[in-house]
Amino acid sequence: MGSRTKVALGVGAFGVAVYEYYTWNAHRVRKKFFQAESKIAPEWTTNPLPSRAAQLKALECTKEFDVLVIGGGATGCGVALDSVSRGLTTALVDKYDFSSGTSSRSTKLLHGGVRYLQKAIMGLDMDQYRLVKEALHERGNLLQIAPHLSGPLPIMLPVYKYWQVPYYWLGIKMYDIVAGKECLQSSYVLSKEKSLERFPMLKKEKLKASIVYYDGQHNDARMNLAIGLTAARQGAAIANHVEVLKLLKRKDKDGNEVCCGATVRNNMNGNVFDIRAKCVVNATGPFTDNIRTMDDAEIPKICQPSAGVHIILPDYYSPDTMGLLDPSTSDGRVIFFLPWEGYTIAGTTDSPTDITPHPEPREADIQFILNEVKNYLSPDVRVRRGDVLSAWSGIRPLVVDPSSKNTQSISRNHVVHVSPSKLVTIAGGKWTTYRSMAYDAVEAAVKHCDLKPARPSGTDGMILDGGHNWTANSYIKLAQDYGLETDVAKHLSTTYGSRAVAIARMAMVTGRRWPIVGKRLVEDLPYIEAEISYGIEEYACTAVDFLARRTRIAFLNTQAAEEALPTILNVMKKELKWSKERVEKERQDALEFIYHEMGKKINFFQTRESALEHSQGVHLSPIDLDRYKKRFNLFDKERKGFITRHDLKSVLDQEFEEGQIKDDDLSDMLNEVDLNKNGKVELDEFLELMSSMREGKVIGNRLATFMRQGELRKIKEREDIAVSRSGGGV
Structure with missing residues (x-):
């Protein structure tokens, strides 16, 4: 055992000795994470939400704002809320929608970072430790201020080697200790039997035990929106689909050019106007460098984007009250497997990517996640590519600190940078720490742009829109x-x-x-x-x-x-x-x-083509083969060997009301199966589709569903005739 490991274990042992103190202290405050504290809602909660037209008018007609925020993600909306909470006049614009980028495409976790704590302990790294400490405080704050959108989630870490039980247990206990009074609930060890009871889908072979710890979970896009709406109700002028075309500048008293606003365009109607502000804050995530180069075309780029893919699977893949953490995947990444919104979310990957407003998931990433999930689930659970109901890619805006001596090193924390023209840029960080990031950005704005706030920041503990007087009941x-x-x-x-x-x-x-x-x-x-x-x-x-x-x-x-x-x-x-x-x-x-x-x-084309074209033919039993041929022939009445849109329409019009099934829908159904794109579905294409559906490679195909309904209708008609011929069943 190396010296660092001994030190780490020693620190862990000491931490466990004082753990009881933190445990009893955590019990005093835990209740606030499950429901909002009963208190009189502040006056702003009764303010009507201004219409978008009113917000646009305020942006266009206000002589000068104190702060103009560019970017409507979690950090941008957080900056707007922090600014307006200090009594500063505040504006915010986003080229697209609030939370349209990275902020809506996260793992949905509010967490301090178990991985970062491990690195802090093993590397005796105080910066990593402070990052975890800050994130755990912000996790607790978010669970308190938006109880309707967030809540604690137990996450299981399965252990398959005996020596790993005390190793992981000490690490997770340290996570509890660092959380201190923000500890959601004490972590605990489960036996193999209890682990399988709590997570029945788990692979039981070689399982020794599991460790369960608690983190937070939320609805990320709605949380982002709640932050923005809270700012709007408190007086901030915010507008989505308003694009910054250029930054405005003026000479200060010393003759230096400083940012004083932006020329923007309302992308809903094309109207162009100027927004004047004493300070401009760049909070555009992956697009940080786009705004920075508007300020200075020669400035070096600081954003190094990384793509993270997530997939959604049906709810039967996981219990509805327990998540799963794979701490060491085949390539060293971490995979979470979590219940969310009645489904199961799995991810994330981490790979370099280009910056784009419309990132797409890659099939290779989806397959990687499915393969890792398969390693932890029971053989009884067939992990099927066809069960992927949706998949998305989010761009994580990793940044280098332009103020650091080592400008090649990725910053572990967020970065606040003020340019010579006083453009304030906030970048990096993670969802959980959006509020502290916003606080630091506004602090920099106040310092460098000579702002005069009426009061200190009020966002720590400020309950968000919709959270007042809410309970779980x-x-x-x-x-x-x-x-x-x-x-x-x-x-x-x-x-x-x-x-x-x-x-x-x-x-x-x-x-x-x-x-x-x-x-x-x-x-x-x-x-x-x-x-x-x-x-x-x-x-x-x-x-x-x-x-x-x-x-x-x-x-x-x-x-x-x-x-x-x-x-x-x-x-x-x-x-x-x-x-x-x-x-x-x-x-x-x-x-x-x-x-x-x-x-x-990917789901309806790449998956289907790989499933059908590379299935090496049809894998159906003689009984199934005969049944599917008969189903096909119900539509192919002329025995042409293929079916067209007209064939579908003639049968389905008898099943549905006129106009309920549109021609475009019928064409789309055929295109989903028509691999050679000849405008019709041949018998062999249909049989390969049904074979792939039986194997779980394709699910939810509309053509197959409607053809089955047509078959059932014919069977019912025959049954009705048989009853009438027997005298009505008397």
């Missing part, structure tokens, strides 16, 4: 008072917090005995139509804004997102007064987003 009152289904009421409560009542009041009457109100957007998800109108009030300007960030439908299930799209377009068309051309553009933009950025391109 708030959904019950929604269900009782408005007649919502229980899962819908829970979804509204944990998405909008105390603002959920407004959506319940807007919900349409169903005309059924139960539920009384709340028409669903898609059958198997708890989202309702009233959320579309409310999403517009929350500054949703496009169908993608709603599908991806006001709700999380696109992130959870690409097929469900497509199914919900027509209703979303219809409501937004009426409320935003869209033309037919605009509706069509929105439809195409949404489908492109689902297809490219949410992984449907």
Whole structure:
């Protein structure tokens, strides 16, 4: 055992000796992580949310703001909230939507970083230690200020070698100790039997025990939005889809050029105007260097982007109250396997990438995650490529500190840099520490731009929009008072917090005995139509804004997102007064987003082609082969050996009401299976599709689903005839 390891274990042993003190202290404060403290909501919570038109007018007509923030991600919205909490007049713009980039594509964890603590101990690195300490404080703060959007999550670390049990146990206990009063719950060891009881899907061969520790989990895009809406209710002028075209500059009293605002364009209507400000803060994440080069074209780049891919799997892959951590994958990366929003999220990867506003997941990364997941799950659980319901890539903006002597070294923490023209750049860091990053950025702005705040920052402990007077039982009152289904009421409560009542009041009457109100957007998800109108009030300007960030439908299930799209377009068309051309553009933009950025391109084409073209033929039993041929022949009545859109339409028109199945939908169904792109599906293509579905390589194919419905209808017709011929069954 090396000297560093001995020191590390010694430190761990000492930490365990004082652990009991932290444990009893943690019990005193733990309750606040499960529900918001009962206190009178501040006055700003009653302020109406300004409309987007009002926000744009404020941006255009205000003579000069104290602070202009560029970037509407977690850090940018955090800067706006910190600034306005100090009494500074504040503006914020984003070229796309709030949380449209990295902030909506995270692992959904609020954590201090178990890996970083391990490095701190093994390397006796105080910088790493301080980073973990700061992150654990911010984790606790987020769980307190947004209890409806976040909560503690137990995460299991399975152990397959006896010597690793005390090793990992000491490390996790140190994590508890460093958290101090912010400790969510004490970690503990489970026997093999108890581990399998808590996580039945776990591989039991060679399993010795497991260690369970607690971190936080949240709805990242909604959390980002809550930060922005809190700033808006407190007086910040914020607007999405407003692009910075150039930075404005003026001469200061010493004759130096300093930033004094930006020329921007409202990308919804093309209107160009100037926003004046005493200080400009660059909080654009992966696009940090784009704004920095607007300030100085010769300045060296500091962002070194890394792509992280996540996938969504069905809920049966994990328990709904326990996550899993793979601390050492085949290439040394860490994989999390977590329940989230009724599904299972797995990720992340870490690989160099180009900076793009529209990152796409790679098939190689998806396969890597599936293979790692397979290593930890029981052979009873078939890890199938076809079970991937969506996949996305997020760009992590790793940065080098331009103020550091070693400008080639990636900074472990966030970086605040002030240029000679007083452009304040905040970059790096991670989701959990957004608030401390924002605080540091505004501190730099106050210092270098001669701002005069009326009071200190008030964001530490400031409950976010929707969090006041919310409890874990708030959904019950929604269900009782408005007649919502229980899962819908829970979804509204944990998405909008105390603002959920407004959506319940807007919900349409169903005309059924139960539920009384709340028409669903898609059958198997708890989202309702009233959320579309409310999403517009929350500054949703496009169908993608709603599908991806006001709700999380696109992130959870690409097929469900497509199914919900027509209703979303219809409501937004009426409320935003869209033309037919605009509706069509929105439809195409949404489908492109689902297809490219949410992984449907891979799921329905790359996966299908590899599954069908490389399946080495059809693998069906004689009984199944005969059954699927008969199903095919129900549509191929002329025995041509292929089916066309006309064949599908002639059968499905008998099953569905006229106009319910559109020609475009039929064409899309055929294209999903038509590998040689000849406009028809041959028998061998259909049989290979069914073979791949039986093997789990492809799931949820629409053509196969509709053809099965047609077959069932024919069977029912034959049964009905048989009963009538027997005298009606008498």
